Structure formats: structure tokens, C-alpha cells
Amino acid sequence: MTDLDVGGKLRAVRQMQGISQRELAKRAGVSNAIISLIEQNRTSPSVGLLKKVLAGVPMSLGDFFAGELTPRRQVFFAADELTEIAGRGGLSYRQVGRDLTGRALQILHERYAPGADTGETLLRHDAEEGAVVIRGRLEVTVGDQRRVLEPGEAYYFDSRLPHRFRNIGEEECEVVSACTPPSF
Amino acid sequence: MTDLDVGGKLRAVRQMQGISQRELAKRAGVSNAIISLIEQNRTSPSVGLLKKVLAGVPMSLGDFFAGELTPRRQVFFAADELTEIAGRGGLSYRQVGRDLTGRALQILHERYAPGADTGETLLRHDAEEGAVVIRGRLEVTVGDQRRVLEPGEAYYFDSRLPHRFRNIGEEECEVVSACTPPSF
DNA sequence: TAGCCATGATCAAGAAAATAGACAACGGCG
DNA sequence: CGCCGTTGTCTATTTTCTTGATCATGGCTA
Known part of the structure; x- marks a missing residue:
């Protein structure tokens, strides 16, 4: 303190x-x-x-x-300290760090309930992103490519390509992803 | 407020x-x-x-x-709100305004008890100053010039010239002076 | 040296603020 | 519709601050 x-x-x-x-x-x-x-x-x-x-x-x-410095940025985060930024319809995006302004990286711990879907309207943003699937099965669509990823498998693409995620299995799917820059 | x-x-x-x-x-x-x-x-x-x-x-x-602005500077001063900056040996220099940093002018209400003297060692500072004698008689020495000023009379000189003030009368002497910049 | 005044610290009493818990309003969802 | 969790607000109690008065110290003057 x-x-x-x-x-x-x-x-x-x-x-x-x-x-x-x-x-x-x-x-x-x-x-x-x-x-x-x-x-x-x-x-x-x-x-x-x-x-x-x-x-x-x-x-x-x-x-x-003046001269009071901003409190030291948090380095370690307990599981329940991650910030939920989606939290609807079986989708949970829990972000590492609260306020990312001025930071170069957004890291998410994602969970997809069975059937969860990021939606028909494909996502686009000016960044690059990648992730590793931890548990369950995730269908990833990027541009005209589509694949179902199993635990241990991963993806990496330019976020300007339209993309979409779906959990098509019976089990919850867990993913850790990274995105840069966090231009939301 | x-x-x-x-x-x-x-x-x-x-x-x-x-x-x-x-x-x-x-x-x-x-x-x-x-x-x-x-x-x-x-x-x-x-x-x-x-x-x-x-x-x-x-x-x-x-x-x-940030963005909180400094409270408005004081404009009017009661007689007892002037700041005493000399206050020794029959000398009283009462300044208009507390903190003059960043200001261009120092105004003093000066009082010299009978016999009061700014001292043998002549004063010097990088400024200009002037004053009007209100009451009593003040002997002013500037460089090689010397004169006794009566009420209503005044002086003005470059402060880099060595100078000295003395009350040579029997009565208290009262002066209002100005100095610029207040480089003390 | 003794007296005087200014300074900074301290104290008990009264005035606020901080806490934990309860309450009503709202929205999501089955 | 009723249930549940969340939100912002409010209330009683504990804690803390704020005040005016008092004390110890030190400098200045006579």
C-alpha cells in the first residue's frame, strides 16, 4: 500500500x-x-x-x-477476478485485466455452453487473434474456411476476416484466446 | 464556493x-x-x-x-491581511498578497520607526522600484545620490543601484512602495 | 532573568462519516 | 406469471473525524 x-x-x-x-x-x-x-x-x-x-x-x-502515481497495475488475477465482458446466451468471455486502454493485448478465458454461438453475423475487427482449445469441441469459421477444433488444437488468423465460433458438442467448451490490439 | x-x-x-x-x-x-x-x-x-x-x-x-482549478486569487486585502515580511528593529514591510510566485509586482506598505535604518550594507536586486512617502521623513540613498523625502514626495530607481533607507525624523515614517519583479 | 506571545501538540465532547444489513425496483428467464 | 439475481438506496450502529480549550516549548523583549 x-x-x-x-x-x-x-x-x-x-x-x-x-x-x-x-x-x-x-x-x-x-x-x-x-x-x-x-x-x-x-x-x-x-x-x-x-x-x-x-x-x-x-x-x-x-x-x-499531482505527482500521485496511478496504483500499480495488477499482475496476478484469481479466477474470479477475470472480467466478464460477454456473459449472455451460454457465452462467457472473461478478460484478463479490467481496463485495457493503453495496453497491447487482450487475453480471454472463453466458455461456450453446448450450442452457444457467436452468431450468424460474422465478427470483424482490426486485429489479429489466436487461441487454444482446452476442453470440448469448437467449430471455428474464418472466411471460407471451417473446422472443428478438439482440445489441444488451436487457431490464429487476421481478425479482419469475418469469423464465427460455435460449440457444436454436448459438452461445455473452454478456450483461451489472445487478441491484439484490443480495439473493441 | x-x-x-x-x-x-x-x-x-x-x-x-x-x-x-x-x-x-x-x-x-x-x-x-x-x-x-x-x-x-x-x-x-x-x-x-x-x-x-x-x-x-x-x-x-x-x-x-485534474481539472480542479486553483481557487480565485484574493483581490482585496484588509489592513491586517497584509503580510509582514520584515518586522524587526523598527522596520515593518507589509506586503500586498501572500505568495507572489508567478506575479509581476510586489507592493509594500512600509513603516519606519524613528531611527530605523535598512543598514549600512546597501541593498541590491535585479528589479526596479518606486514609492511615495505618506507620513514622516525618509532619507533615501541611491548610488551617490541622497535626499530626504517629505510626505507627498516619491522616488523611482533601478534596484541594481545600491540603496538604503533611513528614518531620520522624530516621527514614524510611512511609505507605500512597488517593486518589479518580486525577485527576493 | 522574568514576562509575554506565538507555535505546535493534546484532550474530551459533539458532529459527521463508514459499516453491515434490509428494502424496493427492475429485468431475465423458465 | 412467478422466481431469482442484480441494482441503487436507505437505516441503525459503530467508528472516525472536528472542534474549542488546554498544555508544553521556545523566541523575543524589557
């Missing part, structure tokens, strides 16, 4: 202005005690209060928190 | 991710109720809590508050 240290930052800002806790408190219209407590990180001020305090400097919340 | 609308912003960010209050709450490790309350601006979350919530997005506090 990145420690936030609002206190240290506030103290730095205040001392940069060369004013006392009491002076800042008076300007901001809050009690002097709270300035002391905040600077010692003995309390976590509400956003509203911090804004009031910073108005006494004056400084915006944006400036105050 | 600029209304902060943390709630609206949080709701926007959450919906941008297409997740529910409960989902965000689970990711952030907080109760779902608090997300609802925050989004309705019915509570003002602590900085720590907001950071936790945003970690579930994920987003940094800096990004969240």
Missing part, C-alpha cells in the same frame, strides 16, 4: 508559504487543531475539508495530488 | 468502466453503501477512503482531481 502522506505534503506546502498552523487554519476557516492532526497523519481529512484547507494556501486539489 | 461534486465525478468514472456500485465496492474493499452515498454527495469521503475507492478503478487522486 502506497502511504498517502497527505500530512507531510500539507506541511511542506504550508511551510513553503512560511505560515503557521494557526494562520493557515484562520485563512481556511477551520480549527488549528485539525491542521496539526492532519500534518501528523493522525487523521484522514475529508475531501471537503482538505479543499477548504488548500483554499487557504491557495492551491487546487489537482495540484496538491 | 465551488461545489466539489466528487460524487458526480466518481459516478462518471465508474460508469465509464461499466461496473456497478457493488462491483466497485468489492474491488476497492469498501462497503457498497458508501459508494452510493458518495455518488449522491450525501457524504464527503476522507482522502484515504477516496484513494481506496479509486484504487479499484484504478485511477490516481491526481488524475481524479
Whole structure:
């Protein structure tokens, strides 16, 4: 956990202005005690209060928190932490990672219930994709090619070719796929 | 008072991710109720809590508050709101405005007690300055020029010239000066 | 040196916020 | 239609913050 240290930052800002806790408190219209407590990180001020305090400097919340870095991106994902992005009609696409903006790769753990189908209207997007079938049987149609893949078999094609997936077996079908870039 | 609308912003960010209050709450490790309350601006979350919530997005506090503008700069100042920047040995320099970084002008309300003196070591800085004497008598030395100014009289010179001020009268001397830029 | 004032820290009491759980509204599906 | 899960909101209780007052410390002045 990145420690936030609002206190240290506030103290730095205040001392940069060369004013006392009491002076800042008076300007901001809050009690002097709270300035002391905040600077010692003995309390976590509400956003509203911090804004009031910073108005006494004056400084915006944006400036105050500038330099806060985005929390480290998640590297490992439990099975139930994958993000469901399809989840209808026997189709489940569970994506590795929540927000893929700025990322180069989309990885999905796909499950097709028996009879599940991505639909007559063939898919197209400007990317490349591939996958390995883990369990069950998956009928894959790409352009004018069609094949039923068994566990251990795989596919890889240019996503601009129209394509379609169907589980034509009696058993659930499980696939792990990758796509790049994630232009959805 | 600029209304902060943390709630609206949080709701926007959450919906941008297409997740529910409960989902965000689970990711952030907080109760779902608090997300609802925050989004309705019915509570003002602590900085720590907001950071936790945003970690579930994920987003940094800096990004969240980016776009918050600095509170309007103070335009009017009561006499006791001027900032004392000298305040020793019968000398009082009271500045208009707290923090002059980024500003082009320093304006001082100066008072010299009888006998007060800016010192033998002559002042120098890279600016220009001028002033009007309001009350009392002030001896001003600039380079090789010296003169005693009476109320209503004034001076203006290049601050790179060595200079010195003294109250040689029996009465307190009051001056309003301006200096540009405020390179102290 | 003693007095005075400013500063920062601390405390008990009151005011808010955070939590867990319950509730009504909505939509999907058999 | 009734069932079920999800959603957002609301309520009672616990937790935390916020305040005004008080304390210890240090600098300045007389």
C-alpha cells in the first residue's frame, strides 16, 4: 500500500508559504487543531475539508495530488477476478485485466455452453487473434474456411476476416484466446 | 464556493468502466453503501477512503482531481491581511498578497520607526522600484545620490543601484512602495 | 532573568462519516 | 406469471473525524 502522506505534503506546502498552523487554519476557516492532526497523519481529512484547507494556501486539489502515481497495475488475477465482458446466451468471455486502454493485448478465458454461438453475423475487427482449445469441441469459421477444433488444437488468423465460433458438442467448451490490439 | 461534486465525478468514472456500485465496492474493499452515498454527495469521503475507492478503478487522486482549478486569487486585502515580511528593529514591510510566485509586482506598505535604518550594507536586486512617502521623513540613498523625502514626495530607481533607507525624523515614517519583479 | 506571545501538540465532547444489513425496483428467464 | 439475481438506496450502529480549550516549548523583549 502506497502511504498517502497527505500530512507531510500539507506541511511542506504550508511551510513553503512560511505560515503557521494557526494562520493557515484562520485563512481556511477551520480549527488549528485539525491542521496539526492532519500534518501528523493522525487523521484522514475529508475531501471537503482538505479543499477548504488548500483554499487557504491557495492551491487546487489537482495540484496538491499531482505527482500521485496511478496504483500499480495488477499482475496476478484469481479466477474470479477475470472480467466478464460477454456473459449472455451460454457465452462467457472473461478478460484478463479490467481496463485495457493503453495496453497491447487482450487475453480471454472463453466458455461456450453446448450450442452457444457467436452468431450468424460474422465478427470483424482490426486485429489479429489466436487461441487454444482446452476442453470440448469448437467449430471455428474464418472466411471460407471451417473446422472443428478438439482440445489441444488451436487457431490464429487476421481478425479482419469475418469469423464465427460455435460449440457444436454436448459438452461445455473452454478456450483461451489472445487478441491484439484490443480495439473493441 | 465551488461545489466539489466528487460524487458526480466518481459516478462518471465508474460508469465509464461499466461496473456497478457493488462491483466497485468489492474491488476497492469498501462497503457498497458508501459508494452510493458518495455518488449522491450525501457524504464527503476522507482522502484515504477516496484513494481506496479509486484504487479499484484504478485511477490516481491526481488524475481524479485534474481539472480542479486553483481557487480565485484574493483581490482585496484588509489592513491586517497584509503580510509582514520584515518586522524587526523598527522596520515593518507589509506586503500586498501572500505568495507572489508567478506575479509581476510586489507592493509594500512600509513603516519606519524613528531611527530605523535598512543598514549600512546597501541593498541590491535585479528589479526596479518606486514609492511615495505618506507620513514622516525618509532619507533615501541611491548610488551617490541622497535626499530626504517629505510626505507627498516619491522616488523611482533601478534596484541594481545600491540603496538604503533611513528614518531620520522624530516621527514614524510611512511609505507605500512597488517593486518589479518580486525577485527576493 | 522574568514576562509575554506565538507555535505546535493534546484532550474530551459533539458532529459527521463508514459499516453491515434490509428494502424496493427492475429485468431475465423458465 | 412467478422466481431469482442484480441494482441503487436507505437505516441503525459503530467508528472516525472536528472542534474549542488546554498544555508544553521556545523566541523575543524589557
